[in-house]
Amino acid sequence: MSEQSIVDPDIGLQLIPTEASDYATQVDHLYFGLLGLSALLVAILVGLIVVFGFRYRRSRKGPRKPRFSDRVGHRIEIGFAAGLTLLFLGLFYWGGHLYMHLYDDQQSDITVNIVGKQWMWKVQHPDGTREINTLHVPVGESVKLRLTSQDVIHSFSIPALRLKRDAVPGLYTTAHFVATKTGEYRLFCAEYCGNEHSKMRGRIVVLSQADYQEWLTRHGEGPSPAVAGRQLFQSHGCTGCHQDSAQTPAPALDGLYGRTVPLDNGSTIVADEAYIRDSILQPQKHVVAGFQPIMPSFSGQLSESEIFELIAYIKSLQPGEWNQDRASGAPQ
Template sequence: MSTSSVVDADIGLELIPTQASAYASQVDNLYFVLLALSGLLILVLVGLIVGFGFRYSSKRSGERGKAVPEKLGQRIEIGFALILAVSFLGLFVWAGWLYLNLYGETESDFTINVIGKQWMWKAQHPDGTREINTLHIPVDQTVKLRLTSQDVIHSFSLPALRLKRDAVPGMYTEAHFRATEPGEYRLFCAEYCGTEHARMRGKLVVLSQADYQGWLGRQGKGPSPEVAGQDLFRSYGCSGCHQGDASVRAPTLDGVFGRTRPLASGEMIEADEAYLRNSILQPQKHVVAGYEPVMPSYKGQISEDEIFQIIAYIKSLPAGAWKQSTGAGQ
């Protein structure tokens, strides 16, 4: 498994970073239009201020001309305000569409788990391969990032892809992208996170799909998150309550992911990744209807890496998995 140290891509100062994704050009187009409209607005306003200041200076003598009729002045003001409102509302809609296109729900080819920690980025690929401060991905495939933080708020930033997403303690955030140009690109933390913030950087390595598979093969295949999660599920004693003939009556987890669960409070909640994480660290927050709030919290005992793996294992459980694999009752 790869555990490379802090690495910088060999790139000099870039005023405008390389465009390494189709999304990057769309963001740049929005940026340049916004820059042009802002510059035009500044020129108009500064031009009017300078022009009026010169024309109506107290030092100038002579005829100043007739005043603009009040109604005409009102129409000019209203027209100018409407043009600005429509222009910037259009920019807002455009930017909102781009944001939803990047951070909304979409189909992805695979998911990489990313954890921010003072002061490094830890990534795990679907086959179990791990990296630190370096992220290898294949070109022309949609990659989904699932991000969280182990300590403070970090921000995962890939300027060449025009992607920036916060990694927040206690929750999962997601982003997806499709790199279109092979090469090495900078990876930053774009949120001040402590004294070593400036050193929390690395690189994104975009490979051809064949080279990516070759790179994975050279890392030495480790246990997949599902397999590692199963071992952790047992070692932390979760299977003693949630699977098999348990002495403590607890809800089964077979096929639970994605289902709606009734809570003791009378509410209904979807068993998504956030729910599973809260059930591990804050088990009293969402108590399933019909069960006692007896599960202890694992907060401070289990790392974010391990939580990712346990959740991956729970997600892999089909309905009745324990019965099918062992013949045990629930």
Template sequence: MSEPDPKPPAIEDPDLGLQLIPDQASEYAAAVDYLYFALLGVSGLLLALLFGLVVVFAVRFWHGVRRERGPGLAESRERRLEIGFVLPLTLSFLGLFYWATELYVDLYTPADPDITIDVVAKQWMWKVQHPDGTREINTLHVPQGEAVALRITSQDVIHSLWLPAFRLKRDAVPGMYTSAQFTPTQTGTFRLFCAEYCGTDHARMRGKVVVLSRADYQQWLAGGAAGASRAQEGGQLFQRLGCSGCHKPGSSELAPALEGLMGSTTELADGSEVVVDEAYIRDSIIEPQKQLVAGYQPIMPSFSGQVSEEEIMQLISYIQSLGNGGKND
């Protein structure tokens, strides 16, 4: 059974004062800001043009209301004026759309991270676990200059992890994993919020991100009471839950072998195939009959309600470690 959640510490807000534009603390923060200001500039220019035309035509109409109307513009000239206004505007917004699409693809394309950190949202706190097992609540320590991947989920309702200085926001959804990746570029302390209303104490669900140099980050990890790594804790839980009785190392008689399983393609009993990823492993723990592997009987029990989201992440880390020669992630 999972242990009760610790009491969240008092909220420590970073002393940053009022910031209309947050600091640029990640590699792509500047790129996001450039796009934002370009969109703001084009929209402002269009608004000024339209408002100016409204004022000009209103004044001209007011002064010329009793005058005889002259002949209108020729149809061909009207068409040229319309095209001359619409075409540059369309090209401008298509250019912004292409720019935004390129940035979006770059931000959401997964890359090999230097470190993967688990984040579990719960009313009303953020629970964090580092690969070596170090835990913290409402605070996220990360090393400067390293690609940091966050594996995010929720224990109860939908939350949203928002790191303004890193221009990063991801939903935390019960029963599924979302990921985010960023590379901190400057040391310091930055704000962390929940950007999705999640209940009465939503406003208190905030914290801080502490970016340290690589040496200081390693020193901070060494100073904590981490004990076993995340993968090692998953291995201990694997033994404690009795999983090793069927998933014996090097054996696949009663259940699929776990060595090298992560990332592979597995055939299911219905003839379809599935890539073994974090979501599949989680479903196999909570709903083992949902996607039954071909050639095996439905004998695995469900561990729903017996393991927490943090413990599921530990089990996933353990299985991942079996897929790369026992090296912890």
């Protein structure tokens, strides 16, 4: 199926959006379970109101003694309340399990960086291919979205996938999905973000795996995030301090990602993406033990997309890689 032949299944009036991911079916089951339970409770309450209103109306004469003793009545009330509590706790567990499945840190086939900005979505694929307000993904493969915002809080929402995730300035959030149907689906910002919030919309295009690879070949341009990050690292003079911790005033970064880093206050921290980001923008926040807090902040000098690229480069560095580059004569 070529990209030109894709038809939007969401066009037209629909009560429930198209299910286009493995997660969507599970969310719908939870939704209908909650809806059914709520409808049952409403039916019970309205039925009791009607029955009691007719049975105990003012015009009716006769004894109005209770049918049950106080002890039996209390047991009925407590049993009804306990049953409802257990039912809704079950729904809470069900919903919490689905939430953790969607937003926990899990392995994925593809990781896509997304930056929200008034009023557009900027997308970068693992090979460096870029899009605006459009996201192309292959069917049947797990996709991880890494989101942040350039300015204010946005919310990345794809109803067909039952996916909604906030993009927050200064914070990385993630979401996972596996698209199950090829087609074109709507993308919205679901958080009011300014005067043109209603225009911050786009589309997600789900292609077969072969068509997705063809699309990458036709539209791929520019270096990968790690290669672009290396160029940024060099152009901003970072190699002047971060080449060799034994000779320069800053720690070496090869093999840093995922390592436990000792800090000058006696604590330790795991070098994840958030730590690397903070080290770039707020270098005084986590000072490595044995080093002076002399690194300048790059806040305001780098866009969110460039920070993504720097993080990708640092994550790609293996232990001893810089020493190997210097021995081979490769530029730093």
